[in-house]
Amino acid sequence: MDNDRQMHDGDTRPSPTIDRQNQVDRLWDHLEATLPRFEALPGVVGVTLNGGISRGYGDELSEIDVTLYLTDTVHEAWVAGRAPIATGITVVDGQLYDIAVERIEAVEEGTWSETEQWDRSYAEILSDPDGRLAATFDEHLGSPPGLDHAEGLLFDCWWHFELATTCWVHRRDAVQAHYVLSGAVEPLIKSLFAVNEAYLPHEKWLVNLSRSLSWRPDDWETRLQSAIATGDGSMETVHERRDVIASLWDDVDRYARKQADEDVPVRWMQRTFYRALSSLVESEQVPYEKWDAAFGGGLLAMDPFASVARLDGDTVSLDETALDELTADELYDWHYQVVEAVSDRN
CATH class of the missing domain: 1.20.120 (Four Helix Bundle (Hemerythrin (Met), subunit A))
Incomplete structure (x- = not known):
């Protein structure tokens, strides 16, 4: 196996800052010697290194986190207790491993959780003979949420x-x-x-x-x-x-x-409310489909929209009179700040 011993040169991702002897090379050596056994298991179509070692740090308390990607039928047998090796926390030739198994189709087709995105963004693909892991990682890891x-x-x-x-x-x-x-x-x-x-x-x-x-x-x-x-x-x-x-x-x-590439005169946590009210004030009428795609239909049931917006058929309409007559004591401060910011802008 040819690996780059992460972190890679020029890598700008967050990396561990630990004032202890880094034993990542020793752990990589153990993994290199063990990898052929994982690759030889029937139904294994890919292997990745995950965990702290993939992020560039390991010590005597570290386990080697490995994920084995299995075909559908083999995965079903493994999770039913018919796995040919121990999974989870286990010792392999004197070294602690944490061996996870994933159904390759689920990884390819499913939605990755926040933690899965983070962990897999550091993952080192160790074995991928058909290129399935590389393709799905590229697809799911386009850019962080930001x-x-x-x-x-x-x-x-x-x-x-x-x-x-x-x-x-x-x-x-x-x-x-x-x-x-x-x-x-x-x-x-x-x-x-x-x-x-x-x-x-x-x-x-x-x-x-x-x-x-x-x-x-x-x-x-x-x-x-x-x-x-x-x-x-x-x-x-x-x-x-x-x-x-x-x-x-x-x-x-x-x-x-x-x-941000936009002017947001409220707190960042209020941005969606500000953008939605600004859009409504500017247009006076917004097609519901467009509103729902941009802000979610549920926003109409919340202040200040519950007070100043109407849903007429397939159109969200602004009640300008209601907006002009809104006072601070009618809304929670958080919502009234949005109204004031939109009013000031217009």
Whole structure:
């Protein structure tokens, strides 16, 4: 087998930052010696290396993650307990492996999850005699989700540090407030990957790989530690954590809007609402099919659209009078900010 011992020269993907002796070459050597056994198994049409070693790092605690791609009938026999080798966590010639099996047709035809996209974006194709893996990887890994995905992640983060935490601060429950604040950290870090146009890692690697992203907020490491640390668990530390998380969120939000090829005078998490209302104000009438494709029909049941839009047959129409008469006390602040931004633009 001819491999490039990832990471490849010029590779700009996030890579591990670990201050320990990297034993990836030793693990690669073991895999090279073992690979022919996997390739010789009946029904195996492809093999990939996954996991940490494919990302360029391994040590004495690492297993070698290998995925075997099987034909339909062989896969059915293996998952029914008729596999000719042990799968899952197993020891092969003194080395720990994690052997996964996939039905090749399912990989080719199915929708890959967020974590599958990330893991397979690093995967090393070890055996692919018919080119099926190369073809399907090229098809499914066109480009990371990017700025579009950051919108929902930034909302998720905001919901945790602003809405939910505020409730529990008001109710004087510091432990519950800390708990929901912790829920803001994962979408915050994932939004950082999204604005860097990178696939979103599994939580096992999320913090570590964030250190090698091309853009990070200033003093990322120190501020992230403060965002995670609960201190003595007091209400004072709730406020301290929330301030740090909010400031990091603000940095990522501003970066997302700076990178966008459109003017978004609201927070990035409000972009879809802003674009939808702007489109309706500009056109006054939008064919429902076009609206549904761009924004989703369900948006019409949410504010501010529930107050200012009508669905007349196959057309979404703007109620200009209703929009002009909307006041701040009739809408949640989040929604009224969108209305104000659209009104200011027009």
